[in-house]
Amino acid sequence: MGHVPELIIDLALILGAAAVMTIIFKMLRQPVVLGYIIAGVLVGPYFNFFPTVVESDGIKTWAEIGVIFLLFGLGLEFSFKKLLKVGNVAVITSLMGVGMTFLIGYNVGTILGWNMMDSLFMGGILSIASTTIIFRAFDELGVKSQKFAGIVLGALIIEDLVAVVLMVILSTVSISRSFQGAEMIFSIVKLIFFLVLWFVSGIFFLPTIFKRLKKYLNDETLLVLSLSLCFLMVVLSSEAGFSPALGAFIMGSILAETPKVEKIEQLVQSVKNLFGAIFFVSVGMLLDPHMLMQYALPIIISTFVLLIGKPIFATIGALFAGQPIKVAIQTGMSLSQIGEFSFIIATLGVTLNVTSDFLYPVAVAVSVITTFTTPYMIGLSGKMSDWVTLNIPVKWRNRLYKYSQGTQQVTEASDWKKLIRFYLINTLIFSVINISIILLADRFLAPFFEESEWKNLFIVSLTLLLIAPFLYALAFRRGPSQSYASIWTRPIYRGPLLALIISRIALAIFFVGFVFAKYYSPFAALIGVLVSALFFITQRHRIKRFYSRIESQFLLNLHERERAQKEKQYLAPWDSHLTTFILDARSPIIGLPLSAMKLRETFGINIVIIERGDHTINIPRQDHVLYPNDIISVIGTDEQLTAFKNYITISETKIESKTDSSQVGLHSFSIPEDSNLIGQTMRHSRMREMCKGIVVGLERDDQRIVNPDPDIPFEADDVIWIVGSNKRIQIYLRNILKNS
Known part of the structure; x- marks a missing residue:
């Protein structure tokens, strides 16, 4: 029997512990990242109750790959064009919050007697909020549509870019071990130079390459090509004197401007999750409980800086940018945690061997605490803003209101x-x-x-x-x-x-x-x-x-991605096709009438046939109810049908449909200028009842509308796309032409 390498045994241990903790934290409705960190503590060298990882150097290499994938994924969500669209409010808010928090973090380290490098890295660690944690909290609390959420998301884009600059600055300072103004300016200028060069060349060449290779880019090829570009940029970034993680982030942000970004995100997601799990487990492996007890004071102080200091600074920034008191406080209190970028900055200090052993565990402990507090901070922000509004002096409140109104009136640049x-x-x-x-x-x-x-x-x-x-x-x-x-x-x-x-x-x-x-x-x-x-x-x-x-x-x-998205929104109905599904008893649509499902509004699809035993229902009415083992034929695009399939948690049927699919088809016709339909709405024309069909598309001038509103009145030369019984539709079309 062959010998299994220690690295394989360690990976089995890490992934096994991560899997168990993931399930537990899903049950507890807590961030999975925290589960990975705790899994790392359990299999790390400071906890001997469970088996311990042996090949720590090998795991560090896997963790570095995890950082690359993590930054590549963040880059895919970043997009430099989003940065140009971020308003002044988000810019001022984030820079105020990041800048002041960095200074406070640095001063905390200095007061505690830390050396300059530890203090600098502590400032950087505390200054960058966690995009992942905030997104999750917004989803759970249902506040993504509120005004402050938009400002926070814009501020996070700025903070991601600031984190990239911080990594370069801290790397430069780490090499010289001192502040050298000329060297710092040179590093920032070099960063800007390469960012512009890589972005411009990437946008000029990559979409063209993807377009030329379109017929060869299946899932496997696109995944390999994307990852090869990612690691190529990692190498280029290292050759240019930057960190490998920065190269991954830049390539992700370049690919974010291509129409293939959604597909790339989907393909990379599993690989990113795998290596990301290894990275966060390795973070937990470095946590020494004794060191946490020894440095409890810095952990408590740093936590208070994030829970009190940064919200105050970000709130002041939002007020200065002209936001009302309530929106400003909600914005500030949402930015009160650290996460993935803070881990990466802490890892940078360890990799460069310029930070003390205690700094990394302190950063992880603060991140764990503030991750738990984030939903409560966001939830309490509304009540806090009401309390502040009622208790500040009337003169201040009036001045802030006038300032906010005056600032928001300046809408056009000179x-x-x-x-x-x-x-x-x-x-x-x-x-x-x-x-x-x-x-x-x-x-x-x-x-x-x-x-x-x-x-x-x-x-x-x-x-x-x-x-x-x-x-x-x-x-x-x-x-x-x-x-x-x-x-x-x-x-x-x-x-x-x-x-x-x-x-x-x-x-x-x-x-x-x-x-x-x-x-x-x-x-x-x-x-x-x-x-x-x-x-x-x-x-x-x-x-x-x-x-x-x-x-x-x-x-x-x-602009190719925007064009592709716009075309996707107005996808022509002839790009749709029929797919057959068999309903499982556990499906969420069992027992519901079609009218209650809102399938057209939610997924853009239509159920055109229901087969129930020997009984077939063509173009079912809105009051028809679905039952277990019903076979349904659904019309929609590939994306719509995939989303619908995932929602109903069923598998595509492997049996032959009893109904001849040729009985149902997709047809189009143009409304003549003298037609009786002109001026009538779809609902009042009784088109559905007369031809046993569903209108799935309408073309008017250069506009294409999928699943049009039934109350839209018809106009001359409208092109109607309808799916239903072939025979009934043909009879209906002959009658229209006869009466015109």
């Missing part, structure tokens, strides 16, 4: 603000692209050529050709035309506007001069700039057209 924002984004993006092309050309083109008098000229010429369209965009893109025209018509603003235009042109000239200066003398660079300017003037129309094609492709890819 022309200058729009234009400056455009110029900053434009300059940042195209400067990054130009620098990247110049550096890549120097690194990868030069080695291919032998030293000769023509080598430098060829490299310079090719580099300038590659950056030409982006130099044009950097120098001459005007931005919002209305804002530009509005500012230009006011003479007082023409000077600053011209200064902006000249500065962009000067930056483009600098890039050209830099390319020449890199391979030639400064004097040659001056001549090269003049020659390049002449080339740009004579070829500007071609360069502009080429850039326009690049921009069109980029924007097409950038």
